[in-house]
Amino acid sequence: MTLRHAQGPEDGQEPADGTTLRHAQGPEGGTGELAVRATGVGKVFPTKTAEITALTDVELEVAAGEFVSLIGPSGCGKSTLLRLIADLDQATSGELEIFGKPARRARIDQDYGVAFQQAGLLPWRTVAANIALPLEVHGTARPERAARVAELAELVGLSDFIDRYPDQLSGGMQQRVAIARALATRPRLLLMDEPFGALDEMTREYLQSELARIAAETGAAVVFVTHSIPEAVFLSDRVVVMSPRPGRITDVIVTGLGEARDETLREAPEYFERVTAVREALHGTHVERANER
Amino acid sequence: MSAASGAGRMRRASGDARQWLAVGWGVLGILTVLILWELYKFLGPAEGVTIGAVEGQSGSGILILPRTHDRAMPHIWDMVTRLFQPTSGGDTPPLWVSVAGAALITLGIAAVGWIIGVVVGAVLGLVMQRWRLVEWGILPWIVVSQIVPLIAFAPVVNAIGNQIDRGGTPWPQWLSVAIIASYLAFFPVAIGMLKGLAAPDRIHVDLMSTYAAGYWSTLLRLRLPAAVPYLLPALRLAAANAVLGAVVAEVSIGMRGGIGRMLIQLAGQASSDPAAPWGPTFGSIALGLIAAGTVALIGVGLKNYRRGEATA
Numbered sequence: 314m315t316l317r318h319a320q321g322p323e324d325g326q327e328p329a330d331g332t333t334l335r336h337a338q339g340p341e342g343g344t345g346e347l348a349v350r351a352t353g354v355g356k357v358f359p360t361k362t363a364e365i366t367a368l369t370d371v372e373l374e375v376a377a378g379e380f381v382s383l384i385g386p387s388g389c390g391k392s393t394l395l396r397l398i399a400d401l402d403q404a405t406s407g408e409l410e411i412f413g414k415p416a417r418r419a420r421i422d423q424d425y426g427v428a429f430q431q432a433g434l435l436p437w438r439t440v441a442a443n444i445a446l447p448l449e450v451h452g453t454a455r456p457e458r459a460a461r462v463a464e465l466a467e468l469v470g471l472s473d474f475i476d477r478y479p480d481q482l483s484g485g486m487q488q489r490v491a492i493a494r495a496l497a498t499r500p501r502l503l504l505m506d507e508p509f510g511a512l513d514e515m516t517r518e519y520l521q522s523e524l525a526r527i528a529a530e531t532g533a534a535v536v537f538v539t540h541s542i543p544e545a546v547f548l549s550d551r552v553v554v555m556s557p558r559p560g561r562i563t564d565v566i567v568t569g570l571g572e573a574r575d576e577t578l579r580e581a582p583e584y585f586e587r588v589t590a591v592r593e594a595l596h597g598t599h600v601e602r603a604n605e606r
Numbered sequence: 607m608s609a610a611s612g613a614g615r616m617r618r619a620s621g622d623a624r625q626w627l628a629v630g631w632g633v634l635g636i637l638t639v640l641i642l643w644e645l646y647k648f649l650g651p652a653e654g655v656t657i658g659a660v661e662g663q664s665g666s667g668i669l670i671l672p673r674t675h676d677r678a679m680p681h682i683w684d685m686v687t688r689l690f691q692p693t694s695g696g697d698t699p700p701l702w703v704s705v706a707g708a709a710l711i712t713l714g715i716a717a718v719g720w721i722i723g724v725v726v727g728a729v730l731g732l733v734m735q736r737w738r739l740v741e742w743g744i745l746p747w748i749v750v751s752q753i754v755p756l757i758a759f760a761p762v763v764n765a766i767g768n769q770i771d772r773g774g775t776p777w778p779q780w781l782s783v784a785i786i787a788s789y790l791a792f793f794p795v796a797i798g799m800l801k802g803l804a805a806p807d808r809i810h811v812d813l814m815s816t817y818a819a820g821y822w823s824t825l826l827r828l829r830l831p832a833a834v835p836y837l838l839p840a841l842r843l844a845a846a847n848a849v850l851g852a853v854v855a856e857v858s859i860g861m862r863g864g865i866g867r868m869l870i871q872l873a874g875q876a877s878s879d880p881a882a883p884w885g886p887t888f889g890s891i892a893l894g895l896i897a898a899g900t901v902a903l904i905g906v907g908l909k910n911y912r913r914g915e916a917t918a
Contacts, residue, residue: 400816401815401816420815420816423817423818426816427812427816429809429812429813431807433807433809433810433813435810435828436913437831437910437911437912437913446817446827447817450814450817450818450819450823450827451817478910478913
């Protein structure tokens with residue numbers, strides 16, 4: 314528990330006994346503070362003709378250090394929920410707390426970092442300058458900034474590329490820069506909106522493993538929006554299943570897959586079981602597996 | 607590493623080739639104009655073609671093709687040789703020296719006009735982007751302002767300038783010319799600034815907002831850099847406009863020393879010295895090119911801010 318707030322790779326080393334920092338327990342099992350607490354959160358977008366309910370009555374708690382995926386079909390409000398947590402939109406009802414503060418306060422205090430589906434790097438800045446952007450905005454001194462950038466480039470494996478420009482990088486590398494940038498201010502919460510959605514499958518699997526490692530090393534809680542069931546199961550401690558019209562949470566599945574998120578997990582039977590469980594939850598019916606027929 | 611730099615070299619090489627091709631097309635364009643001029647002068651009737659002329663009544667009818675005799679259309683080589691003859695006979699310096707001197711004066715005034723125009727245009731663009739209400743309020747007026755003919759507007763500025771001068775604050779005539787030049791120059795900058803500042807992607811704006819970055823921080827780190835690809839052509843256009851405005855303003859308020867005045871003066875003597883007015887004409891073309899070219903140099907220093915253009 315004391316390791317929960319460990320930040321950055323330098324103090325995020327694995328403890329000697331080999332256990333990592335990830336906490337697989339749901340909020341009910343945790344005694345520490347909550348990264349996110351949503352109570353009865355709803356979001357209504359007014360349009361000219363009618364009001365569109367994007368989210369209704371969302372109850373969600375994310376423990377510090379926990380990895381939670383939001384999954385569901387288009388229009389289920391998963392991205393909206395993420396934007397509410399990031400204070401890019403404001404909830405029309407309910408209460409939203411990030412580390413016990415209102416979302417707006419948390420945004421101003423830089424309690425979270427974000428990564429979107431597009432890497433969203435500034436094309437006129439080098440990799441280093443892109444990673445340094447949030448630090449620059451907050452007036453971090455130049456030497457400290459350079460040290461932090463080097464550290465983060467190391468963390469995402471891009472040390473050799475910090476002088477490149479985004480148009481000289483592949484999509485996967487750009488996304489790694491975006492993740493490094495999201496981690497720059499050492500947030501205790503990472504918000505990710507389909508960050509690997511535009512990548513090819515191989516890059517995607519590689520970055521999933523990388524993200525699992527980075528999340529473990531930094532001890533940050535992650536709220537991860539995705540379309541992909543295997544991705545959600547592979548990465549998460551809990552998978553939150555959502556459904557559209559109106560957007561709401563219909564199910565929460567605890568994966569209980571333990572600490573190790575490596576390639577062997579992708580072939581493990583319990584992994585497939587969770588994938589099936591999430592799929593059933595998404596479709597709302599029992600899904601017959603090929604070997605049960 | 608080596609593969610990447612190799613690709614970079616290749617991109618540069620093809621860029622060079624494209625640049626030379628552009629130069630080639632430019633030269634070809636100029637040659638075409640010269641050839642057409644001489645060709646028409648050779649083929650066209652000396653007195654041009656007039657329709658509906660009444661016999662014995664000079665000046666009647668409508669001239670539909672221009673006259674080609676030497677007074678109306680001097681040979682190109684005559685125009686060029688005229689440049690090296692004395693400006694107004696006797697011991698006066700060669701025409702090209704006088705043209706260059708006048709062009710420099712106009713260039714200086716146009717530069718002042720350009721700077722005023724860029725500052726005013728940039729401020730207008732910033733204010734319009736910041737407050738939508740201001741955009742609705744003044745954008746139509748900015749557009750309308752460009753419809754007012756310069757020759758109608760120039761004497762008004764001059765009169766106001768004279769009054770200020772008489773009131774005790776020194777107001778040299780060239781300042782009026784610069785103000786009029788800036789009147790044409792500010793327009794593209796204001797529009798380019800407005801478009802450029804609104805250019806950043808939603809995702810970048812959101813990102814800055816997640817950093818809790820304020821207006822100025824967002825302006826400096828996101829909006830202004832993103833506006834560069836819009837601003838560079840606007841600045842170039844403003845430079846060309848400033849030269850044009852300065853030349854026209856000199857003529858319409860009768861300021862001495864600049865190339866506009868020289869053009870009018872020599873054009874007045876064209877019946878006796880037809881090649882002379884072409885000297886300042888070439889001078890003002892060169893002036894526009896120099897002005898636009900100088901501004902293009904700004905773009906070289908801002909190359910990295912145009913990266914988005916290549917990839918997007």
